[in-house]
Amino acid sequence: MTEPALIEIKGVTHAYQTATGPLPVLDNLNVSVPEGTFTAVVGPSGCGKSTLTKLIAGLLRPDRGEVWLHGERVKSPRKTVGMAFQNPVLLEWRTILDNVILPLEIVAPRMPKKDRIKRAEELLALVGLEGFEDKRPSELSGGMRQRASLCRSLVHKPDVLILDEPFGALDAFTREDLWQTMHELRRQEPFTSLLITHDLRESVYLADEVIVLSGRPATTQFVLDVDLPGERALDVLYQPKAVDYLATLRHQIQIAQGRATQEEAAQ
Amino acid sequence: MNSTLYKVGVPLAAAILFLLFWEWLVWVNGWPNYKMASPSDLVPAFWKYRLLFIENGWQTLWRTVVGLLLAVIAGTALGMVMGFSKLMRDALYPLLVGFNAIPKATVVPILALMFVGEHNLNTILIAFMISFFPIAVSVSIGLSTLEPEYRDILRSLGASRVTIFWKIALPKTLPEFFGALKVAVTLAFIGTNLMEIVSPHGRGLGSLFDSGKISADYPLMFAVLLALAFLGIVLYYIVVLLEKIFAGWAERAPG
Ligand SMILES: Nc1ncnc2c1ncn2[C@@H]1O[C@H](COP(=O)(O)OP(=O)(O)OP(=O)(O)O)[C@@H](O)[C@H]1O
Numbered sequence: 001m002t003e004p005a006l007i008e009i010k011g012v013t014h015a016y017q018t019a020t021g022p023l024p025v026l027d028n029l030n031v032s033v034p035e036g037t038f039t040a041v042v043g044p045s046g047c048g049k050s051t052l053t054k055l056i057a058g059l060l061r062p063d064r065g066e067v068w069l070h071g072e073r074v075k076s077p078r079k080t081v082g083m084a085f086q087n088p089v090l091l092e093w094r095t096i097l098d099n100v101i102l103p104l105e106i107v108a109p110r111m112p113k114k115d116r117i118k119r120a121e122e123l124l125a126l127v128g129l130e131g132f133e134d135k136r137p138s139e140l141s142g143g144m145r146q147r148a149s150l151c152r153s154l155v156h157k158p159d160v161l162i163l164d165e166p167f168g169a170l171d172a173f174t175r176e177d178l179w180q181t182m183h184e185l186r187r188q189e190p191f192t193s194l195l196i197t198h199d200l201r202e203s204v205y206l207a208d209e210v211i212v213l214s215g216r217p218a219t220t221q222f223v224l225d226v227d228l229p230g231e232r233a234l235d236v237l238y239q240p241k242a243v244d245y246l247a248t249l250r251h252q253i254q255i256a257q258g259r260a261t262q263e264e265a266a267q
Numbered sequence: 268m269n270s271t272l273y274k275v276g277v278p279l280a281a282a283i284l285f286l287l288f289w290e291w292l293v294w295v296n297g298w299p300n301y302k303m304a305s306p307s308d309l310v311p312a313f314w315k316y317r318l319l320f321i322e323n324g325w326q327t328l329w330r331t332v333v334g335l336l337l338a339v340i341a342g343t344a345l346g347m348v349m350g351f352s353k354l355m356r357d358a359l360y361p362l363l364v365g366f367n368a369i370p371k372a373t374v375v376p377i378l379a380l381m382f383v384g385e386h387n388l389n390t391i392l393i394a395f396m397i398s399f400f401p402i403a404v405s406v407s408i409g410l411s412t413l414e415p416e417y418r419d420i421l422r423s424l425g426a427s428r429v430t431i432f433w434k435i436a437l438p439k440t441l442p443e444f445f446g447a448l449k450v451a452v453t454l455a456f457i458g459t460n461l462m463e464i465v466s467p468h469g470r471g472l473g474s475l476f477d478s479g480k481i482s483a484d485y486p487l488m489f490a491v492l493l494a495l496a497f498l499g500i501v502l503y504y505i506v507v508l509l510e511k512i513f514a515g516w517a518e519r520a521p522g
């Protein structure tokens with residue numbers, strides 16, 4: 001057999017304990033993301049996507065099932081993971097540069113300050129934030145903050161990048177800009193990524209594989225292999241193949257939302 | 268340069284206008300000194316007792332500051348305990364509120380009896396007791412309302428709780444802490460003076476006020492009030508300065 005995938009989720013079931021009793025969120029979920037690939041996860045709102053990211057990051061322990069990273073069972077958070085959230089959560093009391101450096105202070109406390117700064121500056125330049133290093137987060141626009149947050153998630157060269165709708169709150173142009181930045185970043189320093197999104201175009205443009213989750217409690221409902229060139233320009237989305245993908249995904253989402261059935265999809 | 272002029276000039280002008288208005292009010296009504304002394308009567312009072320003012324002012328100041336420092340230490344510690352543990356929060360909050368609701372004027376004689384003659388200790392204790400509540404509450408609320416996402420940034424990298432506290436929770440709580448400290452400063456002053464006025468043979472501006480009362484020296488009494496206000500302003504702005512240094516980031520540019 002080939003070597004195991006970098007991210008391996010095996011039969012994970014999870015429920016939150018709430019005031020009104022347990023709320024099942026994930027139900028026997030299986031996902032595997034091979035090394036170096038980019039997987040997108042889409043699904044109805046509230047189905048458990050953010051919960052999935054917390055399980056992979058080791059912030060939560062599943063009730064049942066196992067999460068493996070790099071052939072090791074995840075029991076607690078690990079330094080080789082990078083995370084970016086829908087809300088950029090930058091620290092207001094730090095400059096943009098110091099915000100980006102933050103993970104290095106934890107992961108590589110002995111790294112010389114000069115090298116840290118150099119690394120952060122390189123990333124900031126890559127996402128077009130050159131010249132904003134000494135600004136405070138409140139002085140940046142939403143899209144710029146999101147770029148900075150992306151740099152922070154990558155600064156320690158994680159081998160797993162978990163993105164929870166990081167582009168969700170942005171306008172369409174900024175979003176498309178950042179999609180291209182993602183491709184650029186991936187070309188420069190390869191990583192394995194799991195992206196949560198509710199934008200189907202985003203999933204097709206960025207991912208090698210798109211997983212559609214069912215409504216809560218979520219399980220894998222459909223998997224789409226995106227057979228497009230690795231380096232993509234935006235107009236790839238207007239090719240017939242991509243249009244087909246989008247139509248398929250759209251339909252699967254409707255099924256997940258309970259608005260259509262598999263039989264209709266087959267027609 | 269213009270902005271410093273503005274910053275000093277505007278409040279100074281307001282203070283001068285206030286004193287003029289006071290002077291005018293006393294003059295128009297023809298109030299005698301025992302009813303209301305006017306600012307022009309205070310100048311001789313200040314001059315006559317200048318050494319007493321300096322000595323007692325210092326007494327009041329250092330006791331207030333020590334009481335306040337104790338309140339900061341104890342309040343922050345208690346706030347941390349309550350901020351991090353829901354159990355502790357649920358257990359201690361009612362107690363704390365009840366404690367704060369007790370009028371401190373009633374505690375003054377109790378303390379004075381408890382530590383007879385320990386005048387410094389008594390005074391510091393009252394200043395401490397009256398001022399630590401806002402600090403404890405602000406720290407506990409600041410810590411307990413920290414958005415989980417902020418914690419997750421570092422937790423997802425395997426950072427320890429201590430690291431998360433130093434790098435995230437503490438700085439994020441600082442603006443609230445300084446807000447509470449501003450309230451605590453004035454409260455601590457009230458505490459110090461309560462004790463100084465009540466204690467026999469006391470020291471500090473409170474006792475100077477008391478001796479003015481006994482000898483029916485009304486301008487002296489008003490002069491003490493003015494001196495207290497002045498010290499209060501000085502301490503308050505020291506806190507503002509510290510806030511600017513340590514939590515200046517929380518201040519948004521106007522507009
Ligand atoms: N800490 C929690 N305690 C209790 N219930 C929770 C908790 N976090 C999430 N939930 C519930 O679990 C369900 C899944 O939440 P989750 O955040 O994983 O959804 P999501 O798929 O990311 O949604 P969205 O697309 O809106 O971001 C929701 O119904 C939510 O109310």
Ligand SMILES: [Mg+2]
Pocket residue numbers: 049050051164
């Ligand atoms: Mg979510």
